[in-house]
Amino acid sequence: VKGGRRLRFGPVAAAAAPAIAFGLTVAALGNWFSQQDFGHPSSLPWAVAIAPAHRPAGYENFATFQPLFLYQALWAAAAGVGVAVATSRLSLRGDRALALYAAAYAAGGFALFWLxxxxLPVVFGLRAGELGDAAVLVGAAVYLVRTRPTRNKAYQPAHKSALESDSPVL
Structure with a gap:
């Protein structure tokens, strides 16, 4: 801390939350080039062809698969836009913007995981990745609820102090 200036976490987190989302959008699209992060076999018009060398064991006879990376990219971009808009319109502090992004990321991951x-090992009836996303989602939601701003209520003391008695000042 030189010259008495410190880097404040709030503004950095507010800027980082949508930036992380847009970075993950680009990373998810990169999985198309490396033929990773695809879903179950599919005959949908937007299914992607996966080279035999990249198909997992048991799926060698299938040529087209769900483009999970595309769904993740779309979700991450939507989450980034949503967090940026919410931060601006709701005047969210940086920590709350980051928690909102974590909740959105986890909700999308949890919803897309089944594709x-x-x-992965199954724990409590969920695959480990789903369990991790559920934990992040619950943690972020609890944080958002606990740190929500409260409305300013008019302060009324329970009793008047000795200096504020009803008797006139002499």
């Missing part, structure tokens, strides 16, 4: 092909 993915993976062999």
């Amino acid at each position: 993915g092909i993976g062999h």
